[in-house]
Amino acid sequence: MAGKQRSTLEQFWARFKRNRTAIAGGLIVLSVFVIALLAPILSPYDPAFIDIETILMGPTHAHPLGTDELGRDVLSRMIWGSRISLLVGFVAVGISILIGILIGAVAGYYGGWADDVLMQFVDIMLSIPTFFLILAVIALVEPNIWNIMIVIGITSWMGVARLVRGQFLTLKEMDYITAARALGAKDGRMIFFHILPNAMSPVYVSAVLGVAGAILTESSLSFLGLGVQPPTPSWGSIITGGKDTIEIAWWLSLFPGLAILITVLGYNLLGEGLQDALNPRLKE
Amino acid sequence: MLSFLGYRLFRFFISLVGVTVITFGIMHLAPGDPTDLQTTMNPRVSAQAKDNLRKLYGLDQPLHVQYARWVKRVAALDFGTSFVDGQTVVRKITQRMPITIVINLLALTLIFLIALPIGVYSATHPYSTFDKAATVFVFVGFATPTFWLALLMMILFGVILGWLPISGYQSLDVGGMTFVERLGDWTSHLLLPVFISAFGGLAGLSRYARAEMLEVIRQDYIRTARAKGLSERVVVYKHALRNALIPIITILGLSVPGLIGGSVIFETIFAIDGMGRLFYQSVLSRDYPTIMGVTVLGTVLTLIGNLLADLSYAVANPTVRLHRGK
Numbered sequence: 001m002a003g004k005q006r007s008t009l010e011q012f013w014a015r016f017k018r019n020r021t022a023i024a025g026g027l028i029v030l031s032v033f034v035i036a037l038l039a040p041i042l043s044p045y046d047p048a049f050i051d052i053e054t055i056l057m058g059p060t061h062a063h064p065l066g067t068d069e070l071g072r073d074v075l076s077r078m079i080w081g082s083r084i085s086l087l088v089g090f091v092a093v094g095i096s097i098l099i100g101i102l103i104g105a106v107a108g109y110y111g112g113w114a115d116d117v118l119m120q121f122v123d124i125m126l127s128i129p130t131f132f133l134i135l136a137v138i139a140l141v142e143p144n145i146w147n148i149m150i151v152i153g154i155t156s157w158m159g160v161a162r163l164v165r166g167q168f169l170t171l172k173e174m175d176y177i178t179a180a181r182a183l184g185a186k187d188g189r190m191i192f193f194h195i196l197p198n199a200m201s202p203v204y205v206s207a208v209l210g211v212a213g214a215i216l217t218e219s220s221l222s223f224l225g226l227g228v229q230p231p232t233p234s235w236g237s238i239i240t241g242g243k244d245t246i247e248i249a250w251w252l253s254l255f256p257g258l259a260i261l262i263t264v265l266g267y268n269l270l271g272e273g274l275q276d277a278l279n280p281r282l283k284e
Numbered sequence: 285m286l287s288f289l290g291y292r293l294f295r296f297f298i299s300l301v302g303v304t305v306i307t308f309g310i311m312h313l314a315p316g317d318p319t320d321l322q323t324t325m326n327p328r329v330s331a332q333a334k335d336n337l338r339k340l341y342g343l344d345q346p347l348h349v350q351y352a353r354w355v356k357r358v359a360a361l362d363f364g365t366s367f368v369d370g371q372t373v374v375r376k377i378t379q380r381m382p383i384t385i386v387i388n389l390l391a392l393t394l395i396f397l398i399a400l401p402i403g404v405y406s407a408t409h410p411y412s413t414f415d416k417a418a419t420v421f422v423f424v425g426f427a428t429p430t431f432w433l434a435l436l437m438m439i440l441f442g443v444i445l446g447w448l449p450i451s452g453y454q455s456l457d458v459g460g461m462t463f464v465e466r467l468g469d470w471t472s473h474l475l476l477p478v479f480i481s482a483f484g485g486l487a488g489l490s491r492y493a494r495a496e497m498l499e500v501i502r503q504d505y506i507r508t509a510r511a512k513g514l515s516e517r518v519v520v521y522k523h524a525l526r527n528a529l530i531p532i533i534t535i536l537g538l539s540v541p542g543l544i545g546g547s548v549i550f551e552t553i554f555a556i557d558g559m560g561r562l563f564y565q566s567v568l569s570r571d572y573p574t575i576m577g578v579t580v581l582g583t584v585l586t587l588i589g590n591l592l593a594d595l596s597y598a599v600a601n602p603t604v605r606l607h608r609g610k
Binding site (some may be wrong): 123128132222257261 | 295302303307309310394395423424426427428429430431432433435436438439443476538541542544545546548549552564565566567568570573575576578579582583587590598
């Protein structure tokens with residue numbers, strides 16, 4: 001058993017490492033992790049340090065990416081902002097994956113009316129403009145980082161639910177499942193120990209792509225002033241700070257936007273690479 | 285065809301009920317009562333008066349009774365009055381809705397007209413330079429925050445080049461223009477917002493169109509069509525594209541909620557007084573009746589969009605009309 005498992009992993013890795021764009025995506029993701037982890041060491045200034053002497057200064061040797069409307073160092077704020085992006089990305093996706101797996105597993109395993117009701121619920125959730133839903137909830141609760149993560153999580157699980165349901169529909173017809181049932185395995189055991197582990201590979205892909213989506217959503221919310229609240233630096237809110245002075249201080253908008261673009265690109269490339277390596281038959 | 289239509293309308297209705305339940309549920313997630321806004325801020329309001337207010341709004345009734353009452357009002361398009369300026373919510377929304385619908389329809393058209401040819405060409409010339417460039421565009425497009433792109437475009441075309449106006453959807457002196465001038469004025473104002481609104485969908489749909497076309501082109505009936513000597517044009521556009529179009533239209537329908545949600549961002553940036561900006565302002569001022577009204581109407585628009593997508597693929601593919609299938 002152990003030998004078999006390692007060999008599939010080896011096969012996966014052999015396919016994955018041939019894909020140069022996927023490796024590039026992985027390296028981007030890894031670098032952002034390292035930057036977030038080492039923020040206190042890497043950041044040249046205190047990200048919250050206000051200096052009226054250096055308001056809106058362009059890129060210089062002292063401030064490579066310039067300073068913002070309160071004279072704070074943009075590079076330092078971006079380095080600390082990477083923590084927010086990662087935190088929101090991972091927690092929000094964790095929540096959405098959890099809900100998606102539960103709903104998809106129950107719908108796919110039990111079928112019948114449970115399936116009908118749950119999938120109708122998925123359709124309904126998909127037809128509400130997500131961004132409206134998120135903003136409506138934010139209007140009712142305090143806009144802070146925890147609420148943002150929860151709200152993004154509970155509005156983005158529908159894709160995972162559909163995926164998991166589809167997997168369950170196929171897997172539950174397999175012989176080993178019939179065998180497990182014949183041996184008297186209970187529903188919970190069947191779902192979580194026999195079917196779910198084999199249903200997970202598209203979920204991993206979806207999770208990686210989901211982090212990219214959550215990072216984009218968080219930055220949009222923060223840009224609108226409804227996300228992470230100041231003084232905590234987030235990539236989206238740095239851009240908001242530069243919105244009104246964009247004609248004279250382009251660096252305030254340009255650099256954090258590039259950081260979002262590159263990070264999201266990294267997750268998307270990694271996700272696509274995972275998909276190709278996990279399902280080589282899908283690739284033409 | 286009729287049973288297909290009936291089935292879709294039934295699904296439409298079920299979704300509508302579901303959406304009102306969810307919206308109503310969110311409204312009741314709010315800590316405290318809607319009456320708190322009118323009472324706790326005002327020290328002269330007694331507990332007695334507060335109870336009277338609760339009775340007036342029916343907040344003393346059980347939840348399902350409240351829901352039934354609310355649905356009855358919503359069905360008559362009565363979303364109450366705005367907390368901010370006392371205008372009825374319906375009035376506020378109907379003033380702002382047309383421009384949002386126009387921009388979103390233009391964006392959808394743009395997505396379809398640009399993304400489809402890109403996808404088809406990429407699929408018929410896989411791994412060509414064009415295909416590779418399109419793939420790069422797709423990945424960068426997916427990763428670009430639209431609000432940031434909007435700012436950059438605004439600074440480039442509005443400030444540095446000075447080609448396009450950067451706010452509103454018409455000039456202040458639009459009243460004195462001839463029809464042709466007015467059309468030009470609208471075009472120059474809407475160019476950037478429509479492009480920004482379409483941008484995310486462009487990447488997604490061209491990628492999807494490519495995948496669908498590749499899938500179809502590998503089918504046996506395409507080989508047959510080629511074998512019997514049909515021209516490549518006929519094979520690609522008549523035999524392949526028509527079959528690939530069905531899932532593509534579905535995806536286009538599914539992208540409507542994203543487009544409408546995106547209105548919040550581009551309308552805020554370009555100062556266009558549509559539903560998105562109204563929604564954003566209502567969220568900032570916690571104007572609950574307006575928030576609920578826009579959410580419900582925005583969703584109804586989305587559902588109508590999905591219904592139209594369903595119907596249009598019944599037109600594109602006769603077999604769909606015969607099956608009720610999912």
